[in-house]
Amino acid sequence: xxxxxxxxxxxxxxxxxxxxxxxxxxxxxxxxxxxxxxxxxxxxxxxxxxxxxxxxxxxxxxxxxxxxxxxxxxxxxxxxxxxxxxxxxxxxxxxxxxxxxxxxxxxxxxxxxxxxxx
Amino acid sequence: xxxxxxxxxxxxxxxxxxxxxxxxxxxxxxxxxxxxxxxxxxxxxxxxxxxxxxxxxxxxxxxxxxxxxxxxxxxxxxxxxxxxxxxxxxxxxxxxxxxxxxxxxxxxxxxxxxxxxxxxxxxxxxxxxxxxxxxxxxxxxxxxxxxxxxxxxxxxxxxxxxxxxxxxxxxxxxxxxxxxxxxxxxxxxxxxxxxxxxxxxxxxxxxxxxxxxxxxxxxxxxxxxxxxxxxxxxxxxxxxxxxxxxxxxxxxxxxxxxxxxxxxxxxxxxxxxxxxxxxxxxxxxxxxxxxxxxxxxxxxxxxxxxxxxxxxxxxxxxxxxxxxxxxxxxxxxxxxxxxxxxxxxxxxxxxxxxxxxxxxxxxxxxxxxxxxxxxxxxxxxxxxxxxxxxxxxxxxxxxxxxxxxxxxxxxxxxxxxxxxxxxxxxxxxxxxxxxxxxxxxxxxxxxxxxxxxxxxxxxxxxxxxxxxxxxxxxxxxxxxxxxxxxxxxxxxxxxxxxxxxxxxxxxxxxxxxxxxxxxxxxxxxxxxxxxxxxxxxxxxxxxxxxxxxxxxxxxxxxxxxxxxxxxxxxxxxxxxxxxxxxxxxxxxxxxxxxxxxxxxxxxxxxxxxxxxxxxxxxxxxxxxxxxxxxxxxxxxxxxxxxxxxxxxxxxxxxxxxxxxxxxxxxxxxxxxxxxxxxxxxxxxxxxxxxxxxxxxxxxxxxxxxxxxxxxxxxxxxxxxxxxxxxxxxxxxxxxxxxxxxxxxxxxxxxxxxxxxxxxxxxxxxxxxxxxxxxxxxxxxxxxxxxxxxxxxxxxxxxxxxxxxxxxxxxxxxxxxxxxxxxxxxxxxxxxxxxxxxxxxxxxxxxxxxxxxxxxxxxxxxxxxxxxxxxxxxxxx
Numbered sequence: 003x004x005x006x007x008x009x010x011x012x013x014x015x016x017x018x019x020x021x022x023x024x025x026x027x028x029x030x031x032x033x034x035x036x037x038x039x040x041x042x043x044x045x046x047x048x049x050x051x052x053x054x055x056x057x058x059x060x061x062x063x064x065x066x067x068x069x070x071x072x073x074x075x076x077x078x079x080x081x082x083x084x085x086x087x088x089x090x091x092x093x094x095x096x097x098x099x100x101x102x103x104x105x106x107x108x109x110x111x112x113x114x115x116x117x118x119x120x
Numbered sequence: 121x122x123x124x125x126x127x128x129x130x131x132x133x134x135x136x137x138x139x140x141x142x143x144x145x146x147x148x149x150x151x152x153x154x155x156x157x158x159x160x161x162x163x164x165x166x167x168x169x170x171x172x173x174x175x176x177x178x179x180x181x182x183x184x185x186x187x188x189x190x191x192x193x194x195x196x197x198x199x200x201x202x203x204x205x206x207x208x209x210x211x212x213x214x215x216x217x218x219x220x221x222x223x224x225x226x227x228x229x230x231x232x233x234x235x236x237x238x239x240x241x242x243x244x245x246x247x248x249x250x251x252x253x254x255x256x257x258x259x260x261x262x263x264x265x266x267x268x269x270x271x272x273x274x275x276x277x278x279x280x281x282x283x284x285x286x287x288x289x290x291x292x293x294x295x296x297x298x299x300x301x302x303x304x305x306x307x308x309x310x311x312x313x314x315x316x317x318x319x320x321x322x323x324x325x326x327x328x329x330x331x332x333x334x335x336x337x338x339x340x341x342x343x344x345x346x347x348x349x350x351x352x353x354x355x356x357x358x359x360x361x362x363x364x365x366x367x368x369x370x371x372x373x374x375x376x377x378x379x380x381x382x383x384x385x386x387x388x389x390x391x392x393x394x395x396x397x398x399x400x401x402x403x404x405x406x407x408x409x410x411x412x413x414x415x416x417x418x419x420x421x422x423x424x425x426x427x428x429x430x431x432x433x434x435x436x437x438x439x440x441x442x443x444x445x446x447x448x449x450x451x452x453x454x455x456x457x458x459x460x461x462x463x464x465x466x467x468x469x470x471x472x473x474x475x476x477x478x479x480x481x482x483x484x485x486x487x488x489x490x491x492x493x494x495x496x497x498x499x500x501x502x503x504x505x506x507x508x509x510x511x512x513x514x515x516x517x518x519x520x521x522x523x524x525x526x527x528x529x530x531x532x533x534x535x536x537x538x539x540x541x542x543x544x545x546x547x548x549x550x551x552x553x554x555x556x557x558x559x560x561x562x563x564x565x566x567x568x569x570x571x572x573x574x575x576x577x578x579x580x581x582x583x584x585x586x587x588x589x590x591x592x593x594x595x596x597x598x599x600x601x602x603x604x605x606x607x608x609x610x611x612x613x614x615x616x617x618x619x620x621x622x623x624x625x626x627x628x629x630x631x632x633x634x635x636x637x638x639x640x641x642x643x644x645x646x647x648x649x650x651x652x653x654x655x656x657x658x659x660x661x662x663x664x665x666x667x668x669x670x671x672x673x674x675x676x677x678x679x680x681x682x683x684x685x686x687x688x689x690x691x692x693x694x695x696x697x698x699x700x701x702x703x704x705x706x707x708x709x710x711x712x713x714x715x716x717x718x719x720x721x722x723x724x725x726x727x728x729x730x731x732x733x734x735x736x737x738x739x740x741x742x743x744x745x746x747x748x749x750x751x752x753x754x755x756x757x758x759x760x761x762x763x764x765x766x767x768x769x770x771x772x773x774x775x776x777x778x779x780x781x782x783x784x785x786x787x788x789x790x791x792x793x794x795x796x797x798x799x800x801x802x803x804x805x806x807x808x809x810x811x812x813x814x815x816x817x818x819x820x821x822x823x824x825x826x827x828x829x830x831x832x833x834x835x836x837x838x839x840x841x842x843x844x845x846x847x848x849x850x851x852x853x854x855x856x857x858x859x860x861x862x863x864x865x866x867x868x869x870x871x872x873x874x875x876x877x878x879x880x881x882x883x884x885x886x887x888x889x890x891x892x893x894x895x896x897x898x899x900x901x902x903x904x905x906x907x908x909x910x911x912x913x914x915x916x917x918x919x920x921x922x923x924x925x926x927x928x929x930x931x932x933x934x935x936x937x938x939x940x941x942x943x944x945x946x947x948x949x950x951x952x953x954x955x956x957x958x959x960x961x962x963x964x965x966x967x968x969x970x971x972x973x974x975x976x977x978x979x980x981x982x983x984x985x986x987x988x989x990x991x992x993x994x995x996x
Binding site: 033 | 921969
């Protein structure tokens with residue numbers, strides 16, 4: 003969790019949003035998490051196979067007390083390219099956020115141009 | 121062997137040209153702004169006689185975005201990125217597309233720009249222009265006029281060089297022929313146009329500090345906006361502050377530190393290392409030696425003191441120029457000692473480097489005196505016996521052609537001097553035409569100089585007012601070769617091949633193969649040549665092929681990935697892995713590993729071209745029958761695929777391309793066409809993206825896409841943007857992206873009926889289209905949200921994200937989220953809803969993912985790549 007939090011903070015930092023209120027900061031974190039969620043979900047949905055889920059389920063059945071994330075880790079470690087899938091999803095999330103940030107910067111710049119300061 | 125001339129300017133471009141020209145070695149004079157200018161210079165030396173606008177530095181453009189001077193940038197060619205390396209190509213492209221999709225056609229990367237610029241200029245109103253000061257005269261060629269910035273002087277010399285190369289006998293304006301005078305007038309009439317596209321606030325650290333001030337002052341005067349003065353001063357102050365290290369620098373330094381051998385990297389452009397590797401074929405064409413573990417990313421300039429470069433100070437590693445490396449090699453052989461010992465022998469050269477470098481910094485020193493230093497350096501080199509086999513340079517040039525897919529025709533127009541063109545001919549004559557092999561180098565050189573240059577190049581081109589396309593002239597009136605009729609035929613055949621649009625070495629070999637198809641020896645030679653060309657893939661040899669032919673290998677689908685499976689059921693992700701495991705040609709594998717270690721792309725993660733070909737053989741008997749008997753086709757595909765190694769941004773992109781190449785071939789596509797299209801696309805930078813309807817009925821009958829109906833072959837992404845003016849359009853674009861473009865980009869091409877093609881009908885990498893269309897989409901979305909006024913960035917960001925994800929449940933919207941638990945609950949609600957809708961019964965995937973170590977590892981990996989991370993942990 004620590005790394006993913008750092009990743010989100012990295013996104014916020016790279017978006018160059020200036021000083022944020024605590025509320026806005028948390029709202030943004032939430033929104034970014036959702037972006038990441040969506041990317042991960044899309045990526046995994048298009049990658050996971052029945053065989054992967056079988057690994058997952060086997061792990062759960064063999065380790066009924068273990069948390070689900072352990073089963074997920076087992077599933078992913080069973081197929082290394084899934085790790086790349088996750089990385090790809092994070093990368094896409096980052097790029098997407100930067101793309102939107104750039105679009106906003108540009109819109110603001112255009113607004114500045116249209117209405118120059120007195 | 122003779123000592124070659126020292127070139128001036130353009131770094132790697134010169135290295136390439138020198139290699140093609142058969143020079144012993146090349147030394148680029150690392151002037152500020154040379155990359156972009158060099159690229160544009162190449163464009164200028166093409167077939168175009170009208171030049172309008174040159175943007176010398178993407179950074180300047182980028183910094184000027186959103187300013188009142190934006191409009192100046194319309195219809196221009198961009199090349200390269202700024203010297204601070206902070207600006208990623210795609211960031212610039214994205215920004216530009218968002219800014220004004222119609223006006224901008226973005227060409228990025230220095231080498232690619234030269235070719236792309238030409239393509240753009242053809243049939244468009246985009247031109248290039250040269251900056252020059254009218255006080256320039258040819259007689260003052262080595263004297264920097266007072267008041268000149270380094271950059272102005274550089275451009276001046278480039279113009280001078282062009283004129284000199286093309287109109288060598290002219291001593292004055294009056295001596296120039298009409299074309300020369302036209303070029304000269306053109307230059308005169310456009311004094312320092314780069315100033316008009318710069319902003320006083322631009323990042324100008326690509327020129328030295330003193331000149332920055334001068335330039336800013338000039339800019340302010342030109343622009344006539346006094347209020348910009350303060351900002352400019354502020355910008356100057358900011359530029360004096362240390363630029364933080366980019367991820368690329370960190371990565372490079374890390375790489376150099378870990379490297380077992382010294383590495384030579386262009387001191388002026390270390391930040392574009394990845395870019396350099398991608399075009400390594402060109403850059404290493406300066407007769408350098410990657411075989412022995414050296415990575416020479418450029419041939420640094422005369423007198424450049426590499427040890428003075430900050431990057432190398434940080435690494436603590438000693439680095440040498442390309443020429444010095446050669447010296448080391450020679451000395452090493454002579455004394456039989458280590459490189460370090462050889463280095464001791466070369467201390468005088470190192471000292472001279474430092475002297476020259478110090479000298480460069482002293483503004484009061486005269487430029488001519490610096491030239492003297494250079495001459496002394498050359499002398500010193502001679503004294504130490506620098507010998508570099510010209511044949512090496514030719515082979516390097518061939519490799520450059522192969523990897524970079526620089527067309528010979530392009531090279532012809534790239535050529536800014538006769539030697540270059542002659543060198544290209546030599547490459548082909550010497551390496552591919554058996555009959556002309558008998559001609560010695562001196563004969564070819566003298567012939568080329570005497571006949572090609574003086575007769576063809578000078579007089580006829582001038583008379584016809586045609587571009588300096590030497591090969592057109594060669595075809596129309598092939599030079600006589602006096603050593604026999606057969607040679608005549610061969611040389612003219614070569615020229616004809618060139619003229620017919622030889623797009624790569626593979627085509628040349630194809631033509632030769634047809635000619636020699638009954639000649640076993642010729643075929644053998646050709647095969648040998650191709651093996652040389654494919655030095656990167658040492659896995660592939662007869663022994664290995666034989667070994668594997670007898671091995672029961674199956675190709676199987678494992679999720680989204682192909683794997684090779686041997687008779688024991690072991691799975692391998694690549695052919696390389698398999699051969700390593702089977703201990704087939706272990707020596708070759710170890711060499712391959714050694715070679716791969718010198719590359720930025722982690723080749724262990726790449727699907728090898730061999731694997732792709734083998735996949736075709738194994739999985740498709742029909743294709744195998746087509747391919748295997750015609751070995752050269754396989755080689756061509758492999759060579760094209762190899763090029764992708766240099767072109768791909770990262771392993772994932774590379775593998776995607778490889779996979780799609782294989783898939784495309786499996787579906788009946790022509791391997792060569794597909795591979796070629798990929799490479800072409802890489803060169804184009806993906807900006808000339810076009811739609812075509814693979815199955816028109818699906819796209820065209822979908823009401824949502826009615827606005828995109830007329831987007832057909834040859835429509836550009838810029839045209840697409842014109843269709844997105846209303847919210848409905850934007851939503852439809854989103855649908856198009858999600859339903860067609862993204863599935864294509866993510867590899868599930870079977871799921872879409874949309875195909876992307878280039879103008880030639882080649883298969884197109886949709887990832888580039890995805891990026892571009894998303895940029896258009898977000899631009900439209902933000903504009904909707906922003907309206908005409910200025911907005912608060914965080915707020916609008918949240919709004920955009922909500923809209924984009926289409927996910928704003930009432931329970932969350934507008935509520936301050938305080939804890940992760942709340943977030944999780946909100947997500948779970950949505951997830952549950954999504955599952956209910958989709959029928960997905962996956963076991964709480966998202967919740968688990970967030971807690972999984974795997975995601976943490978992935979995040980750590982990405983953070984590393986982005987230059988972020990937990991510094992506190994590192995302190996321990």
